[in-house]
Amino acid sequence: MVIQNQTAGMKNYKPPIDFSGIELPEKPKLTFMDKVPTYPSNLKPPKMAKRITLMRGPELIHNEFIHKQYGIVALCGGRLNSGHIEMIRMTINRKMDANRMFAVWRIDPPWQPLTRKGQGKRMGGGKGAIDHYVTPIKAGRVIVEVGGKCEFAEVFSFLNEVAHILPFNAKATSHELMEAEKIKEKELAASNVNPYTAEYVIKNNMGGCHDWISPYDKKWFFKYV
Template identity: 60%
Template sequence: MNTQKLLNLRVPVVSLVQKCGLKHYQAPPKYDHVEFPEKPKLKYIDKVPQLPAAIKPPKMQKNLKLMRGPEPVHNFLLHKQYGIMALCGGRIKWGHFEMMRLTVGRKMDLNRMFAVWRIDSPWQPITKKGQGQRMGGGKGAIDHYVTPVKAGRIILEIGGKCEFAEVKKFLDDISNKLPFRATAVSQQMLDEMNAREQWQEENNQNPYTMKYVIQNNMGGCRKWLKPIDLKYFGKYT
C-alpha cells in the first residue's frame, strides 16, 4: 500500500523518530557543599537549667519584651537549607523540645540528614501559686522554665543530602504543634520573602502607610494605640 492510498484512507502516519525520541532529564542536585556535624541528631535538652550548688534559682518577671518585635540575630539559616521559623512571638516549654526532638529523630534519615537546634534550652522561670491560695504572700514558687522567641526566629534546622519535599511534611507537623504560629521554610523561600518585602517597600504608591499615619497622629490614633504599636507601627503584635 503506497502513501497515496494511506492519505485517501485517512490513516495517521506515525514516524518512529517521533515515537522513540530521546528524553532529556534534569541532572540530580549535588551536595558537595554540605558539611555534616559530628552528631546528626538533636541533642537532649535539660528541663531545668543547671546552676551551681550554692546558688538559689532566681525568679523573674514576665518581661514580655522578650517575645515582642522581630528577631534581630537568629533570623537566617546557617546551613542554607531547611528549618522551622516562628511567625510570631511565644514561649517554648520543655515538652515542646521533646516533641520536636522525638519527631525529627523518627522521621529523619540519619544516613544522609542532620538536625541542629537554633534556640537555647529553657532558662526563663515561670512562677505559679497553688490552687485555692489567697492573693498576697509574695511571689509564688517556680513551676517550670520556658524559652521565649520572637517573630522570625529560626527554631531548628535540617540539612544534608535531601530535598525540601522530603522534610516539609514532618516539619509542618511540628509547626502545627507549637504554641505559636510557625512554618517550615527553605533558603529559597526566605530569599523570596525578603525580596518581596523589599520590592513592596520600594514600589509602594500609597503614601498613607501605617508608619505615616501613626507618626502624624492622623485621626487621633495615638489615643488608643499601644506603646508597642508606636515602636513597630502595627507590624508585630
C-alpha cells in the same frame, strides 16, 4: 483513517543537586536539653517577672539559616517549655534519615522561670514557687535547622508536622523560600501607589493616633502585636 506522524524532540531535564560540598557532623541528631537550668549549689534558683517584652517584636539576630537549607521559623512570639522541645527532638530524630541528614538547635534550653501558686490558695503571701522553665521566642526566630544531602520535599512533611503542634504559629521553610519572600515584600512596597501606609500615618501622627496607639506600634507600625 487518521495518520499520525511521529516526531522526536529534545527534552531538557534539570541536573540533580550537587551535595558534594556538604559534610555531615559526627552527631547528626538533635541533642537532649535540660528541663531545669543548672545553678551553683550555694545559689537559690532566682525568680523572675513575666517580661512579656522577651516575646514582642521581631527577632534581630537568629533570623537566618546558618546552613542555608531548611528549618522551622516562628511567625509570632511565644514560649517553648521542656515538653515542646522534647516533642521537636523526638519527632525529627525519629523521622529523619541520619545517614544523610542532620539537625541542629537554634534556641537555648529553658531558662526563664515561671511561678505558680497552688490550687485554691488565698491571694497574698508573696510570689509563688517556680513551676517550670520556658524559652521565650520572638517572631522570625529560627527554632531548628535541618540539612544534609536531601531536598526540601523530603523534610517538609515532618517539619510541617512539628510546626503545627507548636504553641504559636510557625512554618517549615527553606533558605530559597525565605529569600523569595523578602524580594516579594520589597517589590510590593515599591509598587504600592497608596502613600498613606501605616508607617506614614504613625510618623505624621495623623488623626492624633499617638494618643491611643501602643508605644510598640510607634516602633513596629502594627506589624507585631
